[in-house]
Amino acid sequence: MSDTTTKEAVSDAARAPAEKAGSGDATNGLSRRRLESRRKLIAAARQLFVERGYHATRPQDISKLAGVGHGTFYLHFTDKLDCFLTFADEVCDELEVVLQDHLGRARTVEESVKETLYAIYEYSDANPGVLAAAMTNTAMLSVEETKRRSPMERWAAQWTEMVLQWRAEKDIPSDVDPLLSGHLIVGAISQGMAYGYLYQVDRDKLINDIAQALFGALTRQ
Amino acid sequence: MSDTTTKEAVSDAARAPAEKAGSGDATNGLSRRRLESRRKLIAAARQLFVERGYHATRPQDISKLAGVGHGTFYLHFTDKLDCFLTFADEVCDELEVVLQDHLGRARTVEESVKETLYAIYEYSDANPGVLAAAMTNTAMLSVEETKRRSPMERWAAQWTEMVLQWRAEKDIPSDVDPLLSGHLIVGAISQGMAYGYLYQVDRDKLINDIAQALFGALTRQ
């Protein structure tokens, strides 16, 4: 097994800084070809995961759509799950940008919750189907611990941060467990938003209801 | 017993009636052999789904462990997902029994929530790993609507019932949306319990915290 070659895809970032000093475009010049292949693969994977879902998408389909050889897929990802998690990570990053923008406007706990939900809608409008494809419990995809955080875990961590902050600012009781709350909120939001989509619930009603419920949970008496 | 008979009838109805289908009541006498094969398959599937997880389990492994021919698997299930959903359904039934037993003792909303969590722990203690294996978002397993309810949906429906009842008894405000609440609660509980297991949180603390949060969400001010 050629460990070094296989691992290389992941450690792209690791080898770039070795080229320090010289010129900023050193990174660029070294693997422009490689980066381009990777970019095309991820773009194709994203399209197929959204259009067909995880299981109906084969590595060969991704390579084909990306316009690269079948073997190239395995030079960039160890397998389909690896590719999916990369896609999900990318989506997380994108949503986080939208989220931070919305949260800038929020002053209270309730507003923060609402803005989060609005951000989710905004992102979903701009990227139909992407969140649904990415926001998936990866527990089912592999038995082993993946070592890579799933989107759900990432969001739980983000919420934990926010709860910690609110607690420090005395917006919510001090006996609220931030880590647990972060997980509860993520679970409720993902299930609630999925429900709203499935049953075509009015957007503003859904957001108000979820926000109220979460606010109640956080400021429980 | 009525459970298995019902399931069998459903499965039979889906598969057998292609031909003239003489007498409908023949199910009982005719298929003792068939039922036995099915039972062995489901038992094997359960063991493997729990031990290895969904993806590491192959239909051929299930057949082999069940001691039946490979083709027999496909006479009882259309594919692995069908088999998994059957397993998950069975788990739901089992949990529901434990749940109903616990809920019999509960008088208030808060007690009901707590008893539910205790029931989950009790079932998990008696059946290690089974809930984790069954309580999975099946969205990732197939793109198409499965037409069969996932465990999560079933539980959401159960919670909806309970919320409706509480609302009728004026234990919670009348403007709470039962259907949405049912989904929020299921999302929060599954994520919260998974968190508690992962981080080895003290059982009673976890139950108290989750119960308090859910109670707050339901009786939001």
Add this chain to the structure above:
DNA sequence: CCCTTCACCTGACAAATTGTCAATATGCAT
């Protein structure tokens, strides 16, 4: 300008898996 080198890419291939089906076995009724 050619040649060397090295990273990267390619697609044919072996291995593994899935779902099918014609042949076969089983058990029940007559």
Add this chain to the structure above:
DNA sequence: ATGCATATTGACAATTTGTCAGGTGAAGGG
């Protein structure tokens, strides 16, 4: 015992995955 419908079997074709020996292209030295 015989006929018949149902149930089972395992070999098989089709599909998919991951690997690898060889090919391609760009950067740099001669």
